[in-house]
Amino acid sequence: MSQPFRLGQVLGHARLKEEAQAAQLSTVDAEYRRAVAVLMQLREQESSQLNALADATRSGSVDPAITEAARHYLAHLESSIDEQVALVAAVEARVEESRAELLAVAREKRLLEKLEERHDEDVAADTARRENASADELTGQRHQRMQQRRPNGEVA
Helix, strand or coil: CCCCCCCHHHHHHHHHHHHHHHHHHHHHHHHHHHHHHHHHHHHHHHHHHHHHHHHHHHHCCCCHHHHHHHHHHHHHHHHHHHHHHHHHHHHHHHHHHHHHHHHHHHHHHHHHHHHHHHHHHHHHHHHHHHHHHHHHHHHHHHHHHHHHECCCCCEC
């Protein structure tokens, strides 16, 4: 009869916890990628606006009202970029935290899996010992019966 692994439920829970943590990491990582994409878009808008302002200045057709509006827009973009940089940093910290939690859960699960493997090996070795002992006993009984018989096949 095989002995069940006593920590089987704990191992099952660890596997579920690892899956949940991997899903959470995936969600936070997707949020990080979106935040970085928004930041890149804001920087592209800023660069485009600066280039347009520089082109207008070089061509000599500078309208003070348009220049003032462009400066306000650039100030707004700069503020948005600063906020987005802070958001990216915060989300990146959450990604790292989630990744560290996943590694810890994975380590715990691997430890439990190694314990389960050792348990299975111990059970298999114990089963093999019992089977060998049983086979040895049967062989010994057979040998004893053979010894009790006389050479001509008679029983003593």
